[in-house]
Amino acid sequence: MMSFTLWDIVRNLLQAGGWTVLLTLVAFVLGGSTGLLVLYARISPQPLLHRLARAYIELFQGTPLLMQLFLVFFGLSLAGVDIPAWLAAGLALTAYTSAFLAEIWRGCVASVPRGQWEAAASLAMSRYEQMRHVILPQALRLAVAPTIGFSVQVVKATAVTSIIGFTELTKTGSALANATFQPFLVFGLVALGYFALCYPLSLLARKLERKLNVARSH
Numbered sequence: 137m138m139s140f141t142l143w144d145i146v147r148n149l150l151q152a153g154g155w156t157v158l159l160t161l162v163a164f165v166l167g168g169s170t171g172l173l174v175l176y177a178r179i180s181p182q183p184l185l186h187r188l189a190r191a192y193i194e195l196f197q198g199t200p201l202l203m204q205l206f207l208v209f210f211g212l213s214l215a216g217v218d219i220p221a222w223l224a225a226g227l228a229l230t231a232y233t234s235a236f237l238a239e240i241w242r243g244c245v246a247s248v249p250r251g252q253w254e255a256a257a258s259l260a261m262s263r264y265e266q267m268r269h270v271i272l273p274q275a276l277r278l279a280v281a282p283t284i285g286f287s288v289q290v291v292k293a294t295a296v297t298s299i300i301g302f303t304e305l306t307k308t309g310s311a312l313a314n315a316t317f318q319p320f321l322v323f324g325l326v327a328l329g330y331f332a333l334c335y336p337l338s339l340l341a342r343k344l345e346r347k348l349n350v351a352r353s354h
Contacts, residue, residue, distance in 0.1 A: 140316045145325065152308035153329050159294050159304060160333075162226050164287060167233025174238035176267070179245060189238070196235035201296050204228045209300045225297035233290055240282050244275040281345035288334045288341070295330075305329050 177189035196204065209224035248271050256266040298307035309326035313319040 152305045156304040163229035163233045166230040170234035171237035175241045193235045221301040225302045244278040285341035288337045
């Protein structure tokens, strides 16, 4: 039987944690970009774009991430498209993240007083110019804290990708637990790794929320 020292376990988990961070960043950057497009469609005055964006959001918010992963990974394989686990994980998490971010940001845009839209329109701004120069800068202050808060959910959601074979923190922890016969130690370290990733983000979100609330009150 192969023996593992504590450092061997920690070293492998640190490496897997790097993949967890990378997958989170990919999902957040691509999901944020896609979510911004969905947001524009969601608040568009064109009924078709509005309905499509709403259906997109409800689809990915109303179905489990695990099912979305299965559909991307196994569905494309059944269609004759071989897709690696990392790509399937990235695509599924991007869609999942974009749907939630679009709805978070829509709420922030909706909280901007209607008079701001009317003031921008009185300056003969196009809808794009209204959004870019007037509405989004105000909504951005409201969106920072909930957006960072949602990033905690994305970090934890990466654990589900272990089901399709992506070797992130949870998948590596399962393999190490089977190899070392020390599941309590291994999964305790895995939990500690997720806590180390998520807790600073939670603190940052709360700090920004308090700071922005104070700024608005003044």
